[in-house]
Amino acid sequence: MNYLSAENLTKSYGDRMLFRNLTFGVNRGDKVAIVGANGSGKTTLLSILAGSMPPDSGIVSHRKDISIGYLDQQPDLNDALTVMEVVLAGESAQLDAVRAYEHALAHDDHAALERAMSDMEKLEAWDYEAQIRQILGELGIQDVEQSVGSLSGGQRKRVALARVLIQNPDLLILDEPTNHLDLEAIEYLENFLNTNNGTLLMVSHDRYFLDRVCNQIAELDSGQLYTYKGDYAYFLEKKDERETAAASELAKDRNTFRRELEWMRRQPKARGTKAQYRIDAFDELKEKTSGKRNDGELDLNLRTSRLGSKILEVENLSKRFGEKVLLDHFTYTFKRSDRVGLIGKNGMGKTTLMNMLTGQLRPDSGKITTGGTVKFGYYTQTELDLPESQRVIDVVQDVAEVMKLANGDTITASQLLTRFLFDRSKQYDYVAKLSGGEKRRLQLLLVLVQNPNFLILDEPTNDLDITTLNVLEDFLLNFSGCVLIVTHDRYFMDRLVEHVFVMEGAGKVRDFPGNYTDYREWRDSQPKSASQNDKPAASVPKNQTPAPVVSSATVDGNTNGARKKLSFKEIREYETLEKEIESLEQRKVEVIGLLNTGGHHEQLTAWAREIEEIDQSIAEKSDRWLELAEYI
Known part of the structure; x- marks a missing residue:
C-alpha cells in the first residue's frame, strides 16, 4: 500500500540546482532513511515530502486516509505555552478526546462531558497524560509545566519529538531525530521505532541508528536519488558497487568524448555538412562527462602544536548550581594521547566540565593546572556567531591567511577550504547560504586551523554528513594530542575513545576503561540491585576493570558503598x-x-475527578513500590 509518492520533483535556489525530476515513493511498513552530503538538499526534500514546502515543479501525493507526523529540524513552537500544552496541541484521536474532555469540564457542559467521557473510554485515553509524561521523561524533559520559551534549542527539539511520537501517526517523518538527545534517549527512540508498526521516513547521520532502525536507504547524490532495499551495511556495499560501475562508465564516456571531439574539430565548420544526430550525441556526451564531479576527500592533515610532559591536572574539582551537584571532588591527570569519552544524561554537567577545563567557567572549589604547551581547540554545540553577510573565505582569512601542514608545507585559506569540500564557488558564498552541515564543517575548520594539541569536542557529529564523519574519525585516530569527546554518535565514540568518564549524578564520575559499547555491556550485565562500585562482568575488556568512582560522593548516602537493607517498616510498606x-x-x-451508565451532571463530574485522583495515586504508589523493590 503506497503512503507517499513524489513524481518529477525539481527544486533549486537561485542558480543552484538541488535536484531535478526526482521520483520517489514510500509504502506501508517501510522505514526509509535519506542520506547524503551536507548541502545536497536532504532537509529540503524532506520538507517537500512532508508538505511544508512547495517544489519548483512536480507532484507529492499522500494517501488520504492516513495521518502524518512531521519533525522539522528547527521546530516552530509557541513560546507562551507550557511543555504539556504544546504536546497536547498535537493531532490524534486520543488528543482530541482529551482536549474535548478538559474543555467540557472547564465550561460545565453536561452533554459535551458525557460525549467526551464516552470517547475517552472508547479510545482508551484516560492514561494518555501518563503516556505523555513517560515519553517526555525518556527524552529528558521532566518539568512539563515549564514554559517553552525558557527551553534551550535542544530541549525544544525533544519536546517537538515527543509531540510527534505521542500522536502515533501512520507515517512518521523525522529530520535528524537523534540530534540533541543523550545516548539513553537515543536508545529509547531506537527501541520505540523498532517496536512501532508505523511507517518511517527520516534524515539521519547516526550510523548505528540507521543500521538498527531502517530497512531502506535512499542516497541523495548530485540531484539524483539512489534507493537500496536493506539496512545501512547493505547500502554501503551496494553504493561501492554503484560508484565502481559509475567510474568505469565515466572512463568509457571520456574516451568516447575525446574521439568525438577530434571528429568535431576535423570536420568542416558548416553545421549542415555534418551528421546532425552525431552532433546531438556529442553535445549530450559533453554534458554527461562534464557533469560528473569528483567529490574529493576531506583532508585534515593539519599541523599539531607540540605537547609537553605536563598536560592537564584536575584536583578535587567541585561545582553545583543551587541544590544540584554536578561535580563533587573530581580528580584526574590527563596523559599524553588520552582519548576520553564523556557520557551521561543531559543536565549531568558534561558541558559544565568542559567549560571549566578550558577556563570559561570557574569551579566552586578545586584546582585545574594546565601545562605551558597546551593549546585547546574547543568545538562547541553552539554555532559560531558569524555575520551572515560575510563570505566563507573571509571568515577563514580572519583567522589565518596561510596555514602549515603536518609535513611542513604551507597552504592558503582557499586551498584549505577546498580540502574541506568547499569548492571555489562555495568559498565566495555568503554564510547565510550555507546549510546547517556546511556551517558545522566551517566551524570545525576554524577550530583545527589554530593547530591545537588538546581537542575538546562537544557533539561534533551534529549535522555533519557521513563522509565528513569518516574522515574526521581518521584524523582523530592519528591525532597526536589529547582528545575529550561528548557525542551521541555511538559508532563515533566506539571507534575513537579508550576510556569513558561516566557522569552518574550527584557529582559522581566513573572512569571506565573501554569504549561506550564496552561500558553498556558491563552495566547491563550487573544485577539491578548491585552497587555502583561492584566489579565488572566478563564483558569488560580483558585484563581491565572499571576504575573506582573518582568523585568522593558516596553511593545512596552509604559511605562504604554497601547495598542498602530495608527496615521492618519498609518491608511491611512494600507488601501493602x-x-x-x-x-x-x-x-x-x-x-x-459508572460513567458509562450515565447520571446527573454532578455525579459525572465527581466520577471523572475521582478517576484523575486514582491515576495520580496509582502513579505515586507505583513509584514508591519500584523504589523499595530495588532492595528486596
Missing part, C-alpha cells in the same frame, strides 16, 4: 503497596463503569 495499587485499579474499573 501492591495490594493498595490492585485495589485502586479495581476501583478505577468500577468508576469507569
Whole structure:
C-alpha cells in the first residue's frame, strides 16, 4: 500500500540546482532513511515530502486516509505555552478526546462531558497524560509545566519529538531525530521505532541508528536519488558497487568524448555538412562527462602544536548550581594521547566540565593546572556567531591567511577550504547560504586551523554528513594530542575513545576503561540491585576493570558503598503497596463503569475527578513500590 509518492520533483535556489525530476515513493511498513552530503538538499526534500514546502515543479501525493507526523529540524513552537500544552496541541484521536474532555469540564457542559467521557473510554485515553509524561521523561524533559520559551534549542527539539511520537501517526517523518538527545534517549527512540508498526521516513547521520532502525536507504547524490532495499551495511556495499560501475562508465564516456571531439574539430565548420544526430550525441556526451564531479576527500592533515610532559591536572574539582551537584571532588591527570569519552544524561554537567577545563567557567572549589604547551581547540554545540553577510573565505582569512601542514608545507585559506569540500564557488558564498552541515564543517575548520594539541569536542557529529564523519574519525585516530569527546554518535565514540568518564549524578564520575559499547555491556550485565562500585562482568575488556568512582560522593548516602537493607517498616510498606495499587485499579474499573451508565451532571463530574485522583495515586504508589523493590 503506497503512503507517499513524489513524481518529477525539481527544486533549486537561485542558480543552484538541488535536484531535478526526482521520483520517489514510500509504502506501508517501510522505514526509509535519506542520506547524503551536507548541502545536497536532504532537509529540503524532506520538507517537500512532508508538505511544508512547495517544489519548483512536480507532484507529492499522500494517501488520504492516513495521518502524518512531521519533525522539522528547527521546530516552530509557541513560546507562551507550557511543555504539556504544546504536546497536547498535537493531532490524534486520543488528543482530541482529551482536549474535548478538559474543555467540557472547564465550561460545565453536561452533554459535551458525557460525549467526551464516552470517547475517552472508547479510545482508551484516560492514561494518555501518563503516556505523555513517560515519553517526555525518556527524552529528558521532566518539568512539563515549564514554559517553552525558557527551553534551550535542544530541549525544544525533544519536546517537538515527543509531540510527534505521542500522536502515533501512520507515517512518521523525522529530520535528524537523534540530534540533541543523550545516548539513553537515543536508545529509547531506537527501541520505540523498532517496536512501532508505523511507517518511517527520516534524515539521519547516526550510523548505528540507521543500521538498527531502517530497512531502506535512499542516497541523495548530485540531484539524483539512489534507493537500496536493506539496512545501512547493505547500502554501503551496494553504493561501492554503484560508484565502481559509475567510474568505469565515466572512463568509457571520456574516451568516447575525446574521439568525438577530434571528429568535431576535423570536420568542416558548416553545421549542415555534418551528421546532425552525431552532433546531438556529442553535445549530450559533453554534458554527461562534464557533469560528473569528483567529490574529493576531506583532508585534515593539519599541523599539531607540540605537547609537553605536563598536560592537564584536575584536583578535587567541585561545582553545583543551587541544590544540584554536578561535580563533587573530581580528580584526574590527563596523559599524553588520552582519548576520553564523556557520557551521561543531559543536565549531568558534561558541558559544565568542559567549560571549566578550558577556563570559561570557574569551579566552586578545586584546582585545574594546565601545562605551558597546551593549546585547546574547543568545538562547541553552539554555532559560531558569524555575520551572515560575510563570505566563507573571509571568515577563514580572519583567522589565518596561510596555514602549515603536518609535513611542513604551507597552504592558503582557499586551498584549505577546498580540502574541506568547499569548492571555489562555495568559498565566495555568503554564510547565510550555507546549510546547517556546511556551517558545522566551517566551524570545525576554524577550530583545527589554530593547530591545537588538546581537542575538546562537544557533539561534533551534529549535522555533519557521513563522509565528513569518516574522515574526521581518521584524523582523530592519528591525532597526536589529547582528545575529550561528548557525542551521541555511538559508532563515533566506539571507534575513537579508550576510556569513558561516566557522569552518574550527584557529582559522581566513573572512569571506565573501554569504549561506550564496552561500558553498556558491563552495566547491563550487573544485577539491578548491585552497587555502583561492584566489579565488572566478563564483558569488560580483558585484563581491565572499571576504575573506582573518582568523585568522593558516596553511593545512596552509604559511605562504604554497601547495598542498602530495608527496615521492618519498609518491608511491611512494600507488601501493602501492591495490594493498595490492585485495589485502586479495581476501583478505577468500577468508576469507569459508572460513567458509562450515565447520571446527573454532578455525579459525572465527581466520577471523572475521582478517576484523575486514582491515576495520580496509582502513579505515586507505583513509584514508591519500584523504589523499595530495588532492595528486596
